[in-house]
Each structure stands twice: as structure tokens, then as C-alpha cells.
Amino acid sequence: MSRLYEPTGFSRALETGAAWLLGVLWILPLAYAVWTAFHPSEYSARFVLTAPLTLENFVRAWDAAPFARYFANSFALVTMVLAGQLVLGTLAAYAFARFEFPGKDIAFILVLVQLMIMPDVLIVENYRTMSRLGLLDSIPAIGLPYIASAFGIFLLRQTFKTVPRELDEAARVEGAGPVAILLKVYVPLAKPVYLAYGLVSVSYHWNNFLWPLIVTNSVTSRPVTVGLQVFSSGDQGIDWSIITAATLMTSGPLLVGFLLFQRQFVQSFMRAGIR
Amino acid sequence: MNRPAITGWLLVLPAAALLALFTHWPIVGTVWDSFHATPKGSNPAPFVGLENYQVMIADEVFWKSLWNNLWFALGTIPISIALALVMALWVNSAMRGRIWLRVAFFTPTVLPMIAVANIWLFFYTPQYGLLEKLTTGLGFGTHNWLGTESTALACMIVVAIWKEAGFFMIFYLAALQSIPPSLAEAAALEGAPRGYYLRRIVLPLLMPTTLFVLVNAVINSFRLVDHIVVMTRGGPNNATSLLLFHVYQVGFSFWDTGYAAALTVVLLAILALAAIGQFVFLDRKVHYQ
Numbered sequence: 264m265s266r267l268y269e270p271t272g273f274s275r276a277l278e279t280g281a282a283w284l285l286g287v288l289w290i291l292p293l294a295y296a297v298w299t300a301f302h303p304s305e306y307s308a309r310f311v312l313t314a315p316l317t318l319e320n321f322v323r324a325w326d327a328a329p330f331a332r333y334f335a336n337s338f339a340l341v342t343m344v345l346a347g348q349l350v351l352g353t354l355a356a357y358a359f360a361r362f363e364f365p366g367k368d369i370a371f372i373l374v375l376v377q378l379m380i381m382p383d384v385l386i387v388e389n390y391r392t393m394s395r396l397g398l399l400d401s402i403p404a405i406g407l408p409y410i411a412s413a414f415g416i417f418l419l420r421q422t423f424k425t426v427p428r429e430l431d432e433a434a435r436v437e438g439a440g441p442v443a444i445l446l447k448v449y450v451p452l453a454k455p456v457y458l459a460y461g462l463v464s465v466s467y468h469w470n471n472f473l474w475p476l477i478v479t480n481s482v483t484s485r486p487v488t489v490g491l492q493v494f495s496s497g498d499q500g501i502d503w504s505i506i507t508a509a510t511l512m513t514s515g516p517l518l519v520g521f522l523l524f525q526r527q528f529v530q531s532f533m534r535a536g537i538r
Numbered sequence: 539m540n541r542p543a544i545t546g547w548l549l550v551l552p553a554a555a556l557l558a559l560f561t562h563w564p565i566v567g568t569v570w571d572s573f574h575a576t577p578k579g580s581n582p583a584p585f586v587g588l589e590n591y592q593v594m595i596a597d598e599v600f601w602k603s604l605w606n607n608l609w610f611a612l613g614t615i616p617i618s619i620a621l622a623l624v625m626a627l628w629v630n631s632a633m634r635g636r637i638w639l640r641v642a643f644f645t646p647t648v649l650p651m652i653a654v655a656n657i658w659l660f661f662y663t664p665q666y667g668l669l670e671k672l673t674t675g676l677g678f679g680t681h682n683w684l685g686t687e688s689t690a691l692a693c694m695i696v697v698a699i700w701k702e703a704g705f706f707m708i709f710y711l712a713a714l715q716s717i718p719p720s721l722a723e724a725a726a727l728e729g730a731p732r733g734y735y736l737r738r739i740v741l742p743l744l745m746p747t748t749l750f751v752l753v754n755a756v757i758n759s760f761r762l763v764d765h766i767v768v769m770t771r772g773g774p775n776n777a778t779s780l781l782l783f784h785v786y787q788v789g790f791s792f793w794d795t796g797y798a799a800a801l802t803v804v805l806l807a808i809l810a811l812a813a814i815g816q817f818v819f820l821d822r823k824v825h826y827q
Contacts, residue, residue, distance in 0.1 A: 267722045268732050269632055282628040283635065285621075286642040289700065293645060295668050296657045307666065355553035362546030370550060377561045379813040383761045384782060384805050387789045387798045388564035388571070411556035441545050470650035472764040473782075477790055488652045492768060495656060503660050510656040514649045521648045525641050528648070532705075533712040 296507045304504040320508035324494075327505070329482050330512065333490035340402050340475075340486055341468045347410035348464055349457065355411075356419030357445050361431070377413035386477055393478055404478045405486065409468065415460055422456045423449050459531035466517055487513040568806065571799035583796060590800035600801065602776045603784040606691055610780060611759040613695035614702070619751055621703040623744070626710030627736075643704040651701060655768035658697045659684070662769075684770055687777040694778050697765050702758065706751045713747040714740070749819055756812045760805060781805050 270278050299307045300321070306314040324330070358364070359371055382389060389408050390399075398404040426449055434444045450457075472488040479485045485493070491513045495506045511518075521528050572590050577583040594600050629640045646654060661668050662683045670680060683689050717740065725735045763783040766772060772779035772787065779787075782805060789798030 267719075267726045268735050270732065278628070279633055279635075282633060282639055285625070286635075286639045289704070290642045290645065292657050292661050292668075292700070293649075295661065299660070351553040351556065354549040358546045358549035362542050362549065364543040364546030364550075367546070370554060373562065374553070374557060376565075377557060379757065379809050380561065380565060380806060381757075381761060382560055382564075384785075384802065384809070385561065385564040385568065386786065387795055387802055388567045389560055390789070391567075391795070392559065392564070407556070408560035411553040411560070413557070416553060441549075466648060470652075472650065472652045473767065473786065476767070477786070488650050488764075491656070492652055496768075503663070503666060506656060507660060510653045514653040517648050517650075518645070521645065522641070525644070529640060529644060529708060529711075532647075532708045 299504055300508040300511050307504050320504045321512060324505045324509040328494040332482055333485055333487040336402060336484060337469055337486040340406055341465045344406040344409055344468045345461055345464050348412045348415045351411055352415035352419050355416045356423055359420045360423035374413050374416055382408035386474060390477055399478055400480050400484050402484050405475045418460055422453045426452050459534040462531040469517055568799045568802045571796055572803045574796055576794050576796040590797050593797055594800055599776050599784060603779040603781050607780045610695060614698045614759055615755040618699045618703040619706060622706035623710050625707040626714055630711055630714045643707055646701045647705040651764035652768055654701050655765040659769050662693055685774055687774050690770055690774060690777045694765060709747050709751050713744050717743055753812055753816045760808055
């Protein structure tokens with residue numbers, strides 16, 4: 264928006280005040296969790312500036328549950344999902360953007376169905392499928408329903424459509440096949456979109472909870488979100504210091520990544536949103 | 539078929555196969571299973587016609603969950619969209635500390651819903667929680683926010699608004715930045731006051747974004763129940779049970795998959811309605827221009 268219509272004078276002060284108030288309100292629950300996690304439990308709801316800082320809660324949380332394994336599982340999960348999504352999404356998007364084939368329009372509409380009806384709500388049937396495939400309680404069971412992503416296909420198709428046909432034809436004249444053209448012309452031009460999509464996908468699958476909760480039941484396949492829930496509803500009692508420490512720990516990688524690269528994060532989400 | 543057609547199909551095939559297996563087949567399967575009893579052992583499930591739906595009509599928890607879900611959507615969506623718009627206007631202005639504000643508003647979006655739920659669970663906890671500290675500090679009595687039927691759902695709504703407003707803000711921010719500055723210059727030349735400019739120029743230009751955000755918000759309010767699982771498990775007395783949570787309970791606590799399929803059909807119908815609504819409105823918007 265143009266700087267012409269900035270609020271001025273008194274209304275400017277008023278709006279700035281309101282914005283700051285909302286900002287503080289928005290950060291308050293998180294700040295409260297950070298305070299509790301980094302202080303001994305007797306200070307968990309006493310805000311004394313001299314309260315000693317400690318990492319003890321993190322150590323105890325880490326020792327109380329196999330978080331290392333949970334992290335490894337989550338890492339394997341998001342890597343598998345993202346790699347699959349990028350490969351399948353790129354291929355399908357390329358076809359939808361640049362090829363004519365019978366049934367293309369219907370196929371595209373069938374892809375878009377998944378934008379509305381995500382695997383998140385098809386838990387009963389997908390559980391049955393995973394059980395038939397003998398995949399229950401495995402990392403592929405968590406990831407498979409999401410690997411063909413309508414969102415990714417749509418986003419990449421829109422991007423590929425903006426690539427000038429001349430580039431495509433120049434490569435073809437040089438004798439490049441369709442896959443070579445895809446890899447040499449289209450993929451490099453779509454790099455920012457891949458980055459944007461990657462961030463959105465990783466944060467979605469790192470944070471996903473209900474479906475992993477349903478299909479996993481052992482330490483060997485649980486991602487951190489499910490691990491955290493098992494941990495905090497287990498026999499910890501309600502030691503909030505440890506639970507908040509564990510909570511921050513599980514969100515840690517994304518949170519730190521966001522705070523360090525917040526501009527890129529926001530731009531990526533913006534880019535993924537414009538379609 | 540000619541060569542490009544074959545190549546095209548081959549390129550689409552892997553994604554199409556997985557989509558068919560994990561999206562289309564389950565949709566058809568849900569409808570099919572909703573007319574069948576829950577299979578026992580390895581025997582095929584007998585056809586029971588509309589019996590699952592009759593059970594549903596008599597199921598008080600289903601009606602409660604449906605109403606809860608509608609109230610949850612109604613409570614969450616307008617407020618989070620309005621807040622998102624205001625946040626975007628602020629963050630997009632030359633306001634002091636706007637980068638800090640953007641981080642504050644967007645941070646809840648990056649956190650897993652389950653982490654958010656844990657943080658808010660602590661926030662709402664009787665005696666220890668920050669909310670309790672604030673209210674008792676101001677001289678009010680103690681109140682079990684999550685344990686009382688009348689306040690539990692409102693608590694969930696607050697959590698969802700907190701989590702989602704910053705996410706929707708991003709879409710408004712992108713839309714605001716794509717408005718050409720010449721419009722503001724023209725409006726200023728005409729002497730239009732700020733309120734007029736925002737109401738009559740910015741807001742209409744943001745309509746497609748609002749529609750997009752609205753549809754996403756509707757989907758999210760029926761798709762996301764992580765916070766219910768963590769914070770209340772649908773209680774007290776089903777006061778916070780949402781539709782998908784009821785599906786989860788019926789399907790995976792009682793293992794009544796036939797009935798769970800019938801419940802899922804309702805969920806799918808609601809999502810399909812949102813999709814149709816989007817098409818109708820998009821259509822109107824195109825005619826309007």
C-alpha cells in the first residue's frame with residue numbers, strides 16, 4: 264500500500280498502541296512457556312526477575328522419553344514426504360502445464376479434489392488400507408497418503424506455465440528429450456517456488472499429529488508430535504516445567520529456523536499462497 | 539495415442555496412482571462402508587442399508603459434535619479473518635516495530651498445533667495457569683476454564699484464533715503488496731479520506747483473498763482436531779467434541795468402522811459444500827468484473 268494513506272497524528276499513536284498491545288498479547292502464551300521451561304519449577308508461575316535460569320527441565324525431559332528417536336523419525340518422515348512430493352509433483356505439474364493428453368481436464372479436476380478433501384479426514388479408510396498393505400506402525404504409513412500433493416502439483420503447474428515456450432523449444436531443437444527439458448529448463452526456473460513449497464511442506468508434516476497418532480504405536484515409528492503427546496499424558500504427573508520444556512524442544516527446529524530466517528519464511532508462505 | 543499424449547500420461551501416472559489410492563478410493567470406500575456393518579474378524583461386512591445413518595440420527599454425541607463444530611467455525615472464522623486483515627494492514631504500514639509485530643503474529647503458525655495445545659493447556663490450568671493468576675489477581679474467583687461445559691468450547695475457539703490469524707495475515711499481506719500505488723495516488727488526488735480509501739478501494743480488491751482465506755478457514759475448522767485430543771478429549775460431557783474428533787473416537791476407540799464411515803460421509807458432504815460454495819462465489823466474482 265502506498266505511504267499516502269498512513270494514519271497520522273493521534274490516530275497514528277492509537278493504532279501503533281493497539282498493534283503493540285495485540286503483538287504482546289500474541290506472544291504472551293509462548294513467552295510464558297519459555298519462562299516456565301527455563302526456570303526451576305518453583306518459579307513456574309512466579310515472575311521474579313532474579314529467578315535463576317536453568318536447562319535442567321530440558322535435560323530431564325530429554326532423559327524421560329526417547330526424544331532422540333522421535334526426532335530421527337520426524338526427520339525421516341519429512342525428508343521422505345518432501346522428496347516424494349517434489350518428484351511426483353514436478354512430473355505431474357509438467358504434464359499438466361505443457362502436454363496435451365486425453366482425459367487431462369478430468370485428471371486435473373480429480374487432482375484438485377484433494378485440496379478440499381485432504382487425507383486428514385479420510386483416517387478410517389486410510390487406516391484400513393495401511394493395515395491391508397501391512398504398513399501399520401511404520402514411517403511410510405504416515406507419509407504415503409501425502410506424497411501425491413494436489414497443492415504441490417497445482418503450485419508447480421502455475422509456475423511452469425509462466426516459463427516462456429521459446430526456452431522449451433530451443434532445448435528441443437538441440438535434441439533434448441522431455442525429461443531433459445524439464446530438468447534443464449523448468450526446474451531451475453522454479454527454484455524459489457520449490458523453496459517456498461519445501462518450507463510449507465516441512466512445517467506441515469513436522470507438525471502433523473492426528474494421522475501419525477492413529478497409524479503408529481511404538482517408539483520406532485512415532486514422530487515428535489506423537490511422542491510429545493505420549494510423554495505429556497503419561498506418568499509425568501503435571502510437572503509443567505518439564506512438559507513445556509519438551510513442548511519447546513519439539514517445536515525447536517522449526518521455531519529457531521523461523522526466527523533466524525523469518526523474512527524468507529514469510530515470503531515463502533506468501534508465495535505459496537498466491538495462486 | 540501420439541507420443542506427447544503417452545509422455546503426458548506417464549508423467550501424471552505416479553501421482554495419479556497415489557492420489558487414487560489414498561484420496562479417491564477412500565472417498566468411495568467411505569460411502570460404500572457407510573452402508574455396511576463393521577466387519578467382524580475376516581468375514582465380509584454385511585450390507586445394512588441405512589442402519590448406520592439411523593444410528594447417527596439417534597446419536598446425541600453426533601448432534602452435539604455437529605453443533606459444536608458449527609459454533610466452533612462460527613466463532614473462529616470471522617474473528618480470525620478480521621484480525622488477519624487488521625494485522626496485515628499494520629504490518630504492511632510504516633509502523634514502528636512492524637517487523638517485530640510480524641514475527642509475533644506469525645510465530646503461532648510455525649508451532650505444531652499439539653505444542654500450541656500444550657502451551658494453552660498450561661495457560662488455562664486451574665490455580666497454576668497464567669489466566670487463573672490474572673483473574674484472581676484482579677479479584678475474580680477461580681474458574682476451571684476447560685473443565686466447565688459453558689466455557690470449554692470458547693477456550694478452544696481462542697486457541698484456534700491465536701493459531702490461525704497470523705497464517706491468514708500472510709495471504710492479506712501478499713494481496714496488499716500487489717495493490718498498485720497509483721490507486722492510492724489517484725484516490726489522494728480526488729481527496730478521498732483514509733477510511734474511504736480502505737473501505738471502497740482496498741477492501742474490494744481484497745475480496746478474492748478473503749474468499750480464499752474463508753474457504754481455507756472452513757476446511758481447517760473441520761479438519762483440525764489436534765487441540766481437542768490434547769486439551770479436552772472432547773469433554774467435559776462432549777462440550778468440545780468436534781465432528782472429526784467423534785469420527786476418531788468411534789473409529790479408533792470403539793472400533794466401529796461402519797458407523798465411523800457414515801460419520802465421515804457427513805464430514806465429506808460439508809467439505810464438498812465448501813468447495814461448491816467457492817465455485818459459485820468465484821463465478822459471481824468473475825461476472826462482476
